[in-house]
Amino acid sequence: MANAHDFIINFPDKYETMVGERGILLSGGQKQRIAIARAIIKDPKILLLDEATSALDTQNESIIQNALDKASNGRTTVVIAHRLSTIRNASKIIVMNKGVIMESGTHKELMDEKGFYFKLIETQQIKQILKAQENINRLDSFTISPKDEVTPLFTINDINDHQTILDKQKIDVEIGLNYNNHNYTVLELIKKVITIDRFVMLSIGIIFSIINGCMWPIFAIIYANVFQVFSKTGDILRHEITFWVLMLFIFSLMVFLVNFIQNVTLGFSSEKLTERIRSMFFASILRQDISFFDEENHSVGVLTSHLSLDVTYINGLTGVTLGNLLHVTAMIFSSVIVSFIAGWKLTLVCICSIPIMIIAGGLRIKLLSSFQQKTRKAYEYSTQIACESANNIRTVAALTCENNLWEKYHNLLNEPMRQGIKNALLASIPFAFANCVFFLIVALAFWYGSILFINDEYDLKKMFIVYTAIVMGSSFTGYFFAYAPDMVKAKFASNYIMTLLERVPNIDIWFQGGEKIKTIKGHIKFSNVNFHYPTRLNIPVLQGINLEVKPGQYVALVGPSGCGKSTIISLIERFYQVTNGTITIDEIDITKMNVSNLREHIALVSQEPSLYDMTIKENILLGCLSGRNITQNDIEKVCQEANIHEFIVGLPNGYDTLVGGKGIQLSGGQKQRIAIARALIRNPKILLLDEATSALDSESEKVVQKALDAAAHGRTTLAIAHRLSTIQNADIIFVMKDGKVHEQGTHQKLLELQGIYYMMIQKQHLGESNL
Numbered sequence: 118m119a120n121a122h123d124f125i126i127n128f129p130d131k132y133e134t135m136v137g138e139r140g141i142l143l144s145g146g147q148k149q150r151i152a153i154a155r156a157i158i159k160d161p162k163i164l165l166l167d168e169a170t171s172a173l174d175t176q177n178e179s180i181i182q183n184a185l186d187k188a189s190n191g192r193t194t195v196v197i198a199h200r201l202s203t204i205r206n207a208s209k210i211i212v213m214n215k216g217v218i219m220e221s222g223t224h225k226e227l228m229d230e231k232g233f234y235f236k237l238i239e240t241q242q243i244k245q246i247l248k249a250q251e252n253i254n255r256l257d258s259f260t261i262s263p264k265d266e267v268t269p270l271f272t273i274n275d276i277n278d279h280q281t282i283l284d285k286q287k288i289d290v291e292i293g294l295n296y297n298n299h300n301y302t303v304l305e306l307i308k309k310v311i312t313i314d315r316f317v318m319l320s321i322g323i324i325f326s327i328i329n330g331c332m333w334p335i336f337a338i339i340y341a342n343v344f345q346v347f348s349k350t351g352d353i354l355r356h357e358i359t360f361w362v363l364m365l366f367i368f369s370l371m372v373f374l375v376n377f378i379q380n381v382t383l384g385f386s387s388e389k390l391t392e393r394i395r396s397m398f399f400a401s402i403l404r405q406d407i408s409f410f411d412e413e414n415h416s417v418g419v420l421t422s423h424l425s426l427d428v429t430y431i432n433g434l435t436g437v438t439l440g441n442l443l444h445v446t447a448m449i450f451s452s453v454i455v456s457f458i459a460g461w462k463l464t465l466v467c468i469c470s471i472p473i474m475i476i477a478g479g480l481r482i483k484l485l486s487s488f489q490q491k492t493r494k495a496y497e498y499s500t501q502i503a504c505e506s507a508n509n510i511r512t513v514a515a516l517t518c519e520n521n522l523w524e525k526y527h528n529l530l531n532e533p534m535r536q537g538i539k540n541a542l543l544a545s546i547p548f549a550f551a552n553c554v555f556f557l558i559v560a561l562a563f564w565y566g567s568i569l570f571i572n573d574e575y576d577l578k579k580m581f582i583v584y585t586a587i588v589m590g591s592s593f594t595g596y597f598f599a600y601a602p603d604m605v606k607a608k609f610a611s612n613y614i615m616t617l618l619e620r621v622p623n624i625d626i627w628f629q630g631g632e633k634i635k636t637i638k639g640h641i642k643f644s645n646v647n648f649h650y651p652t653r654l655n656i657p658v659l660q661g662i663n664l665e666v667k668p669g670q671y672v673a674l675v676g677p678s679g680c681g682k683s684t685i686i687s688l689i690e691r692f693y694q695v696t697n698g699t700i701t702i703d704e705i706d707i708t709k710m711n712v713s714n715l716r717e718h719i720a721l722v723s724q725e726p727s728l729y730d731m732t733i734k735e736n737i738l739l740g741c742l743s744g745r746n747i748t749q750n751d752i753e754k755v756c757q758e759a760n761i762h763e764f765i766v767g768l769p770n771g772y773d774t775l776v777g778g779k780g781i782q783l784s785g786g787q788k789q790r791i792a793i794a795r796a797l798i799r800n801p802k803i804l805l806l807d808e809a810t811s812a813l814d815s816e817s818e819k820v821v822q823k824a825l826d827a828a829a830h831g832r833t834t835l836a837i838a839h840r841l842s843t844i845q846n847a848d849i850i851f852v853m854k855d856g857k858v859h860e861q862g863t864h865q866k867l868l869e870l871q872g873i874y875y876m877m878i879q880k881q882h883l884g885e886s887n888l
Contacts, residue, residue, distance in 0.1 A: 162193065163194075306615060310431060313393055313397070325379040330449075334451045334456075342361050343358070345576065346358050383436050398424055398617065408623075409622060423610070430610035449471075502522065631712065633710075634705070639718075640665075640666070643665070643698065646697070647661060658856055662698070671829045671846070672835050675841065675853070682853055686805045689702075690716060719801055719805060721807065722804075722809040730778045731775065732775055733771075734772040737798055740798045759791070759793040760790055776788075792809075793825070803835070804829065804832055809825065810825075822843050826846070846864070849861060850864060852867065860874055
């Protein structure tokens with residue numbers, strides 16, 4: 118019913134095809150058609166349509182409007198529409214202005230009144246200088262009879278020659294780039310992380326960690342002497358115990374000092390490392406090309422999870438954790454050396470048991486590592502679901518699917534939970550064994566030590582030096598096992614982060630090479646351009662496109678949604694690399710131009726404008742080029758051109774008003790006008806408009822269109838439009854279908870051709886009534 122079936126069946130996985138985060142793998146029109154289907158399948162008694170067909174092309178809009186008219190039977194339907202051709206058949210039309218109802222009635226009644234609604238209609242009328250009777254006669258062969266099935270005339274057909282190939286290949290739609298398959302070893306990761314860290318502070322921390330470890334054998338010697346003294350009596354006991362207690366006091370002060378320096382330096386180093394890696398990681402995310410974000414495993418939820426958690430996990434390889442591990446390692450080695458010197462026989466017996474503890478701990482680390490790999494992917498996807506649900510809470514609330522999403526999220530956590538229970542049981546066995554080994558070693562040490570003591574080979578001093586240094590010291594190997602989960606997390610987190618930090622995208626904004634141009638004329642030319650998205654290698658989007666935009670021209674792209682219009686704009690911006698063919702600007706291949714320099718000459722106003730949770734002024738200033746001194750007058754000038762200045766100054770805080778996350782405090786039209794002002798403030802030589810006025814009402818659209826027409830002078834403008842009244846004065850119009858240019862020419866020339874464009878015009882003609 119929503120006309121989504123025709124393009125869905127062209128995908129290899131059809132209805133099982135992944136759409137990507139926020140539907141990024143679909144065009145605006147395709148997303149809107151799926152949203153309409155989602156609303157209709159609910160079979161609601163009240164149907165609310167807020168610009169439901171604004172992103173659709175004329176042909177699909179007409180078909181879907183017929184479907185929505187049928188769907189409205191038996192239910193109350195409230196429609197918000199700026200494209201007035203969609204509401205001509207409404208039972209009642211309420212015309213509002215500044216919160217006040219101006220008029221109400223049917224389309225015909227309001228047209229007869231020639232009031233406010235009539236003026237809105239006039240702004241959307243399209244000039245047609247053809248004989249009326251000829252138009253009617255020729256249109257009869259194109260129009261759809263009400264009795265006919267609702268079938269699109271100009272649909273996106275099956276991809277002819279490619280369909281057979283698709284059936285044979287059965288290539289998955291979501292083909293990853295597989296750039297992050299490299300697994301670094303722990304030593305490689307530590308080396309890479311240390312090179313990022315502040316080496317001086319880290320070095321001091323490492324040195325004092327080793328010193329701290331070497332202090333344990335000193336304690337073992339002092340401790341053994343204290344036991345030896347207790348075998349004496351009288352003044353000798355009093356004198357010697359005083360001496361060794363004083364030694365313990367001095368030793369405790371040394372321990373305090375060494376631990377203080379170790380933890381301060383490593384703690385400072387750890388926090389600075391976290392700060393630097395988080396900053397570098399975010400910069401690396403911004404560096405990646407657009408195809409990187411098209412992949413499912415690079416959604417916002419996944420990336421923010423890595424940014425917030427994984428960077429913290431890296432401390433498992435450095436910082437305090439690294440210091441404690443070095444501390445234990447140094448303690449074991451120094452204890453073994455001192456023990457061999459004090460009594461090699463008991464040392465050999467005790468030391469043979471230590472590998473058992475290490476093997477048990479190593480087995481636990483391996484089990485934890487395997488568990489981490491299995492659960493990581495599930496947690497990433499569950500995070501993505503949570504982020505998308507929170508970001509689109511209004512849609513969730515409107516669809517009353519809170520419980521469904523909660524159940525989906527909960528079910529995604531079931532598998533990691535089952536794996537966690539299984540892992541807890543398996544990993545606890547070696548961990549428990551490693552801990553019980555300590556007491557077995559204690560028993561063995563006292564048994565064999567007693568034999569040596571009875572045979573007068575050892576005294577209490579030797580016995581307790583070896584016991585304290587080896588047996589008690591070996592208990593600290595439990596630190597390795599206690600830190601095992603953190604080390605496993607750190608390894609996987611570091612592996613992902615380091616791989617991304619070292620990833621060089623095909624379209625690299627950090628690349629300083631390439632040709633840099635100070636000024637451009639804006640001559641754009643596509644020569645036999647073919648393109649498919651990296652995540653959809655088997656679905657061609659552009660098929661041999663040839664088009665030329667001369668400097669200063671106002672050029673429009675029209676056609677069905679999904680035919681490649683927005684893709685052309687993306688290629689001009691170098692968001693993607695063409696598969697075949699060349700794109701030149703001023704006769705220079707854009708692949709040979711510096712990416713950042715190229716984009717400095719281009720401004721883009723997208724179909725879905727993105728505003729940040731900042732003030733209006735700050736959002737507009739985001740469009741400025743670095744180094745430019747922008748005044749308040751400059752900001753107000755572009756806002757006046759975008760017809761938003763009067764609205765802004767009417768706000769209590771004016772230009773310092775916060776717009777909220779994603780501009781939630783503003784209406785769609787207000788957001789889009791701010792986006793237009795943001796584009797104009799950089800004074801670009803090439804202006805790209807992707808449905809720039811789709812969210813505007815007729816009155817604002819007329820004013821903004823005049824501003825855009827004025828702004829187009831002296832620069833090349835490329836506009837995508839479904840509302841054809843906005844581009845009828847374009848210097849040249851390219852009509853696209855199935856990734857190819859089918860017609861081109863001026864508005865009048867295309868009308869004379871009586872082809873696709875002519876039929877689209879007829880669909881948007883606002884006559885008296887079509888009842």
